[in-house]
Amino acid sequence: MHNRNNITDKIFWVGTNDRRTHLFENYWPLPKGVAYNSYVIVDEKTAIVDTVEKGTMDEYLDNITEVLDGRKADYLIINHMEPDHSGSIRSLVERYPEMKIVGNKKTFPMLERFYGIKENIFEVQEGNQIDLGEHKLNFYMVPMLHWPETMVTFETTQGILFSGDAFGAFGTLDGGIFDDELDLDYLDEEISRYYSNIVGKYGRPTQNALKKLGGLEIKMICATHGPIWRSHVADIIAKYDKWSQYKTDEGCVIVYSSMYGNTEKMADNIARQLVKKGIKKVRIHDSSKTHPSYIINDIFKYRGVILGSCAYNGDVFPTMETLINELEHMAIKDHVLGVFGSKSWGGGGLKRLNKFAEEIKWETIEATPEALCAPNSEDFDLCEALAEGMASRLKELYK
Numbered sequence: 001m002h003n004r005n006n007i008t009d010k011i012f013w014v015g016t017n018d019r020r021t022h023l024f025e026n027y028w029p030l031p032k033g034v035a036y037n038s039y040v041i042v043d044e045k046t047a048i049v050d051t052v053e054k055g056t057m058d059e060y061l062d063n064i065t066e067v068l069d070g071r072k073a074d075y076l077i078i079n080h081m082e083p084d085h086s087g088s089i090r091s092l093v094e095r096y097p098e099m100k101i102v103g104n105k106k107t108f109p110m111l112e113r114f115y116g117i118k119e120n121i122f123e124v125q126e127g128n129q130i131d132l133g134e135h136k137l138n139f140y141m142v143p144m145l146h147w148p149e150t151m152v153t154f155e156t157t158q159g160i161l162f163s164g165d166a167f168g169a170f171g172t173l174d175g176g177i178f179d180d181e182l183d184l185d186y187l188d189e190e191i192s193r194y195y196s197n198i199v200g201k202y203g204r205p206t207q208n209a210l211k212k213l214g215g216l217e218i219k220m221i222c223a224t225h226g227p228i229w230r231s232h233v234a235d236i237i238a239k240y241d242k243w244s245q246y247k248t249d250e251g252c253v254i255v256y257s258s259m260y261g262n263t264e265k266m267a268d269n270i271a272r273q274l275v276k277k278g279i280k281k282v283r284i285h286d287s288s289k290t291h292p293s294y295i296i297n298d299i300f301k302y303r304g305v306i307l308g309s310c311a312y313n314g315d316v317f318p319t320m321e322t323l324i325n326e327l328e329h330m331a332i333k334d335h336v337l338g339v340f341g342s343k344s345w346g347g348g349g350l351k352r353l354n355k356f357a358e359e360i361k362w363e364t365i366e367a368t369p370e371a372l373c374a375p376n377s378e379d380f381d382l383c384e385a386l387a388e389g390m391a392s393r394l395k396e397l398y399k
Contacts, residue, residue, distance in 0.1 A: 004067065005177055007220070007228060008158055010135065012040045014048075014063035016056035017172040024170065025084075028197055028293045032190055033172035036060075036084060037224045039162060040067045041155070044133030047075040048099075049153060049162045050224050054087035061091060072096055075122070075130065077137070078103040079164040080150050081110040085224050090115045102130065104141060106149035124151075140212060142166070144205035146198065152213070159219035166209065167236050169194045169226025180231040189297065191226065191236075195243050196300040197293045201330040206244035210237070243300060246334045250398040251281030252304030252390060255295055257288060257317030257349070262374050263310045263342045266383050269375075270306060270340070273387030279304070279394060287319040292326050299332060303397060304390050305362070306338040309349035316352035324356045331360075336393050338365040338386045344373050365389035 005013040015037040024030050036052035038060065046068060052060045064073070073096040078086060081103075089111070093099065100122040103111065112118045124130070130137045136156045143150060145166055153162040170190035176182045184191075199206060221229040221236065229236050252274055256267040264286070271282050283298045287309075299305055309320040316324070337357055341350035350370045357364050367389055369375075369382030 007039065007222065010042050011160065012042070012067045013177050013228065014038050014040050014060065014067055016052050016059050018053065018056055019172055021055065029291050030170060032170060034170050035173045035225055037222065039222055040064060041132055041135055042067065042071070043135050045074040046071055047077055047132055047137065048073050048092065049077045050079055050085045050164070051088035051092060053084040057088045057091055060088055061095065073099045075099065076101050077153050077162070078107050078111070079153055079162060080147060080224065081107055081114065082147060083114065086114065089117065093117060104149060104151055110149060142205065142209040142212065144202050145209050146202045154216055159217050161213070161216065161218045161221045163221050163223045165198065165224055167221050167229060167240065168223040171226060173227065177228050178231070179227040179229050182227050184232070187227070192300065193293055193297040194225065195240065196297045200243070200296070200300060200332070203244040203246060203333070206240060210241055210244070246332065248303040248335070249281065249301060250279065250394050251283070251302030252279055252306060252394065253283045253285070253295065253298045253302050254306045255285045255287050255308070255320070255323060257309040257320040258286070259310055262371060263308050266340055266342065266369065266371060266375050266379065267308055269380050269383045270387045273384045274391055277388060277391035279391050287317070287323055292323050295323060296326060296330070299335065303336055304394050305335050306340070306386065306390060307353055308340040309353060310341065311343040311347050311349040314346050314348040316349045320349070321352070328356065328359055335362045336365065336390060337362040338367070338390050340369045340383065340386060342371040342375065363393070365393065
């Protein structure tokens with residue numbers, strides 16, 4: 001570490017930055033990398049809180065060795081068993097064989113099945129406390145935020161919440177570890193993209209967790225990814241509250257799939273009509289070029305969603321199918337949906353989008369233009385009707 005990363009005089013960040021991995025969970029793009037955060041509390045007894053992904057383990061173990069400075073690790077707190085946070089447990093057990101592994105009753109079956117570890121376990125329940133000396137650690141269960149075994153650890157002396165994946169972010173920590181040391185404008189999309197794609201499916205469990213933790217005097221949040229929150233604690237909690245209630249702003253996300261540009265022409269026409277009708281926040285995505293994580297992130301921001309696809313082998317275009325499968329799986333709520341498409345002979349794209357509309361149960365706009373080969377004036381009239389219906393509904397909702 002060379003320079004110790006103090007959170008307080010006795011609590012240290014011992015995490016790592018990963019700028020080599022291209023895909024988080026082998027799916028979500030990481031153009032700005034990702035940080036794996038772990039923490040060490042040095043008191044009468046010592047505790048390590050969460051670990052890191054095994055690909056950065058050597059650096060991580062060096063960080064812990066430097067902070068402990070010859071002392072043993074008494075406890076390892078496992079808030080979440082996903083391997084990007086538990087991947088170094090086995091190596092820590094080998095280095096500190098007497099260390100007690102702290103988790104809840106749902107933690108330990110995963111610990112054994114992932115790593116074959118079933119010794120020196122210490123089970124905690126809701127509200128239990130571990131006394132390290134000056135620092136007291138209380139435990140709160142937050143199941144399905146976003147795995148069933150997830151819990152959070154609250155250090156009561158200084159009001160520090162070790163929150164696991166909650167309040168996390170994509171992006172490495174470039175030179176600083178605290179929110180007020182970093183360019184949050186640069187990380188803004190990575191903060192919301194992390195929530196919308198990793199936590200976003202679990203709006204109700206997030207709301208349950210926020211209510212449970214609402215009585216705590218939280219002065220700092222130490223998540224397992226992204227910045228340590230100390231100056232913007234209320235802001236990030238407010239964002240999670242908004243996002244987990246599926247609250248959105250006035251605006252519309254248009255996503256199209258197009259082989260030869262005809263469906264794209266319809267998307268551009270719809271966008272123009274939306275803007276003419278007063279909808280300024282319009283975001284257009286080509287499903288073949290934009291990863292679903294960025295599209296989903298925008299859908300969490302804006303109420304209106306318009307999807308358009310050409311026909312492809314009698315069905316919807318493959319990249320649009322990927323997106324709507326993601327949306328169905330995530331069960332995002334409370335949007336206004338419009339659909340459109342094009343075909344050259346048998347069709348299929350619009351049929352699949354209409355089926356998606358039935359399954360997702362969002363409010364829908366009646367006009368559903370479908371061009372035959374290239375769009376003509378009648379098709380553009382229907383595109384205008386779709387835009388008119390969407391704009392009118394959004395204006396009504398946000399008046």
